[in-house]
Amino acid sequence: MPKFLRSVLWIAVTLLGVLAVVTIAVHRGEPINAMWLVMAALCTYALGYRFYSKFIAARVLTLDSLRATPAERLEDGRDFVPTNKWVVFGHHFAAIAGPGPLVGPVLAAQFGYLPGTLWVLAGAVFAGCVQDFVILLFSVRRDGQSLTKMAKQEIGRVGGFVAYVAVISIIVILLGVAALIVVNALKSSPWGTFTIAMTIPIAFLMGLYLRRLRPGKVLEASVLGFILVMLAIFGGQWASLNPTAARIFTLSAPTLAVLIIIYGFAASALPVWLLLAPRDYLSTFVKLGTIALLALGIIALRPTLHMPALTRFVDGTGPVFAGKIFPFAFITIACGAISGFHALISSGTTPKLICRETETRMIGYGAMMAESMVAIMATIAACVLQPGIYFGINSPAGIVGQAPEVAAATITSWGFPVTAADMHSIAQAVGEQTLYNRTGGAPAFAVGMANIFAHTLGGQTVMAIWYHFAIMFEALFILTILDAGTRVGRFMVQDALGHIWKPLGRTSWYPSILGTSALIVGSWGYFLWQGVKDPLGGINSLWPLFGISNQLLATVALCVATTIIVKMGKQAYAFVTLVPLAWLVSVTFTASYHKVFDPNPRIGFLAHAQQLAVGAATSDNSKLIFNDRLDAVVTGVLIVMVSLILLESALEWIRIMTGRKTADIKEAPFVMTRLTAEEQG
Amino acid sequence: MKSKAQIFAYVTNRAAAAVSVVGTTLSLLRAMLREIFDESAYARFLTRNRLASSPDAYGVFVREQAAAKSRRPRCC
Numbered sequence: 014m015p016k017f018l019r020s021v022l023w024i025a026v027t028l029l030g031v032l033a034v035v036t037i038a039v040h041r042g043e044p045i046n047a048m049w050l051v052m053a054a055l056c057t058y059a060l061g062y063r064f065y066s067k068f069i070a071a072r073v074l075t076l077d078s079l080r081a082t083p084a085e086r087l088e089d090g091r092d093f094v095p096t097n098k099w100v101v102f103g104h105h106f107a108a109i110a111g112p113g114p115l116v117g118p119v120l121a122a123q124f125g126y127l128p129g130t131l132w133v134l135a136g137a138v139f140a141g142c143v144q145d146f147v148i149l150l151f152s153v154r155r156d157g158q159s160l161t162k163m164a165k166q167e168i169g170r171v172g173g174f175v176a177y178v179a180v181i182s183i184i185v186i187l188l189g190v191a192a193l194i195v196v197n198a199l200k201s202s203p204w205g206t207f208t209i210a211m212t213i214p215i216a217f218l219m220g221l222y223l224r225r226l227r228p229g230k231v232l233e234a235s236v237l238g239f240i241l242v243m244l245a246i247f248g249g250q251w252a253s254l255n256p257t258a259a260r261i262f263t264l265s266a267p268t269l270a271v272l273i274i275i276y277g278f279a280a281s282a283l284p285v286w287l288l289l290a291p292r293d294y295l296s297t298f299v300k301l302g303t304i305a306l307l308a309l310g311i312i313a314l315r316p317t318l319h320m321p322a323l324t325r326f327v328d329g330t331g332p333v334f335a336g337k338i339f340p341f342a343f344i345t346i347a348c349g350a351i352s353g354f355h356a357l358i359s360s361g362t363t364p365k366l367i368c369r370e371t372e373t374r375m376i377g378y379g380a381m382m383a384e385s386m387v388a389i390m391a392t393i394a395a396c397v398l399q400p401g402i403y404f405g406i407n408s409p410a411g412i413v414g415q416a417p418e419v420a421a422a423t424i425t426s427w428g429f430p431v432t433a434a435d436m437h438s439i440a441q442a443v444g445e446q447t448l449y450n451r452t453g454g455a456p457a458f459a460v461g462m463a464n465i466f467a468h469t470l471g472g473q474t475v476m477a478i479w480y481h482f483a484i485m486f487e488a489l490f491i492l493t494i495l496d497a498g499t500r501v502g503r504f505m506v507q508d509a510l511g512h513i514w515k516p517l518g519r520t521s522w523y524p525s526i527l528g529t530s531a532l533i534v535g536s537w538g539y540f541l542w543q544g545v546k547d548p549l550g551g552i553n554s555l556w557p558l559f560g561i562s563n564q565l566l567a568t569v570a571l572c573v574a575t576t577i578i579v580k581m582g583k584q585a586y587a588f589v590t591l592v593p594l595a596w597l598v599s600v601t602f603t604a605s606y607h608k609v610f611d612p613n614p615r616i617g618f619l620a621h622a623q624q625l626a627v628g629a630a631t632s633d634n635s636k637l638i639f640n641d642r643l644d645a646v647v648t649g650v651l652i653v654m655v656s657l658i659l660l661e662s663a664l665e666w667i668r669i670m671t672g673r674k675t676a677d678i679k680e681a682p683f684v685m686t687r688l689t690a691e692e693q694g
Numbered sequence: 695m696k697s698k699a700q701i702f703a704y705v706t707n708r709a710a711a712a713v714s715v716v717g718t719t720l721s722l723l724r725a726m727l728r729e730i731f732d733e734s735a736y737a738r739f740l741t742r743n744r745l746a747s748s749p750d751a752y753g754v755f756v757r758e759q760a761a762a763k764s765r766r767p768r769c770c
Contacts, residue, residue: 090739090741090742091735091738091762092762094738096729097722097725099725099726100722100725100726100729102726103726103727103730104729104730107730108768108769110769111769111770113769183770187770223752223756224749224752224753224756228736228747228748228749228751228752229733229736229737229747229752229755230733231731231732231733231736232727232728232731232733235731289760290756290759290760290763293763294731294732298731301730347770348769352770354767354769354770357767358767358769361766361767493768494768494770497763497764497766497768498767498768501764501765501766501767501768504764504765559770
């Protein structure tokens with residue numbers, strides 16, 4: 014394309030993007046169409062990718078297409094395999110896409126659609142995509158080393174230790190919160206519980222199909238599993254209407270929590286690959302399909318957003334979670350804008366598949382843009398709901414009251430009209446007894462998604478099927494993360510304990526397997542139980558804790574990235590990682606301060622403990638007080654970790670920039686690629 | 695003024711190019727799915743170990759794969 018035409022095209026994209034952002038930012042009063050959000054996102058990503066990522070690739074990282082990657086140099090047909098860039102892109106996206114970008118924006122929608130949307134766009138382009146891109150490239154240049162190893166080598170022992178503790182913390186807190194989301198979605202829902210229970214025999218069937226009938230034909234088995242899961246969703250309707258089945262599958266939150274804890278332990282300690290591997294495939298299949306379906310649904314329906322741009326809860330009094338926009342919107346959105354966890358994927362499997370350095374831009378930066386788009390779709394799914402319905406679903410009973418009429422009156426008094434009849438009618442439409450007090454984001458997202466799907470395909474009559482499809486998708490997805498995460502945590506603990514006493518590190522020694530599994534499951538199970546018993550719904554306390562630990566890991570990743578950039582002699586360009594790092598530090602420090610010391614009992618753990626202490630002295634109260642104090646300690650430990658790694662990194666930067674230390678980059682030596690342009694794809 | 699033959703050739707070329715783009719896209723999509731769902735990894739395993747696909751070979755592959763996958767964190 015001629016240069017002139019290219020310039021005109023990019024000017025048009027810029028103008029369109031500005032128009033879309035201005036429209037969503039200044040429009041007040043009448044509801045706006047969701048396509049404005051889609052347009053703002055697409056234009057922002059296009060500009061960010063074309064200009065900012067290209068600048069980073071050319072000036073900061075100086076990508077070299079002639080340098081052989083570890084996939085080429087160390088090719089072994091197993092871990093290191095040169096792979097087509099589009100295939101790696103799909104693989105990387107499937108690995109980074111989790112429930113975070115779906116749940117976080119739904120919870121943050123309590124502030125209105127504007128804060129979440131702006132942060133998802135700006136955060137992704139300037140922070141999340143940059144982090145994923147630079148860490149991927151640095152790992153490629155270090156033979157596919159992991160983040161923790163890079164932290165240890167480039168920053169120092171403290172860096173490595175902090176990265177290790179951050180990974181363990183985030184795994185434990187994430188699993189606790191994820192399990193709580195499933196519990197809140199399935200409690201008192203025979204339909205949902207039946208469907209999820211059926212995924213266990215379905216996974217076994219898939220396992221047998223793969224093992225005995227058609228070895229290795231995973232796609233076939235996944236399609237078969239998907240058809241069976243769809244049948245299970247229809248079966249769930251029968252289960253909810255049949256009195257005996259309904260009684261069996263109607264479970265309370267504590268019962269579900271106990272079942273999930275037992276499941277997590279079994280998945281970690283027993284050799285149940287016949288169940289877990291097929292379910293993992295099924296979950297990925299459903300995940301990718303549903304994300305694609307939601308994108309098509311939004312484009313086909315072009316729904317109207319009923320949530321205002323900003324709600325009154327920007328003042329910090331929100332029912333979903335307490336706290337002002339800054340810092341809590343940024344902590345809550347998490348993975349849709351920046352996720353420390355992505356740095357683990359970018360320094361895991363992906364760098365071992367890349368054919369040439371220049372592809373890291375498309376895979377690292379590009380896949381995070383796709384993840385960010387998922388967060389925008391989640392914002393749309395939440396904001397198409399009438400605000401009264403959204404708050405009815407997401408507000409805990411401790412805030413709005415137990416009785417439907419009282420809850421509806423409370424929400425209406427906030428300026429979001431809803432009646433008990435409205436809530437009953439929507440619950441009936443989706444085949445549930447009630448939708449009150451369904452905190453955690455998943456049910457609200459499922460109702461929004463069902464709304465979009467039902468209006469696109471099938472109408473109101475299939476709303477209940479779509480709702481339970483969405484619940485199945487989220488629960489299946491989260492349970493897969495639970496079992497995989499528990500095993501990863503177990504291996505990490507075993508690796509660490511192996512340094513103390515060798516047998517503890519042996520992954521085949523049963524006492525060690527049982528002990529470490531119990532330790533990991535006990536840790537996240539504790540957070541889950543705490544959330545289930547919390548009268549404020551648990552999400553209010555636990556999601557911010559998860560957000561803080563996730564951003565802490567991103568802080569570690571950005572410290573590693575900045576240190577390497579400084580060592581490369583590119584101090585002038587260190588701002589590309591230093592600015593997001595400074596932002597994350599300000600967000601995590603402020604959020605942690607508020608979570609520990611804020612005098613408002615709905616925000617500060619210590620204030621809440623204090624409030625309970627002056628109340629009646631019951632055993633329940635003393636447990637809640639202990640939980641609050643423990644949460645405060647966990648938050649404090651996380652902040653000490655951030656401070657340590659920041660200090661060690663800053664000292665390293667100063668030493669190098671003042672010439673007191675020679676910059677010693679631990680890159681693999683340059684080897685000229687032998688792959689032809691065609692082989693590189 | 696282009697002759698009918700020239701127009702026909704042009705249209706045929708464009709159609710062939712479009713079919714080729716669709717074909718490439720579909721084969722990439724297939725390759726992507728095969729990689730995500732470990733079918734490619736299984737094929738590489740069979741090649742590496744000079745085995746034919748069988749329930750036993752798949753059993754060995756699954757065990758090997760499970761050991762590697764268990765250590766990979768899953769994203770949030």
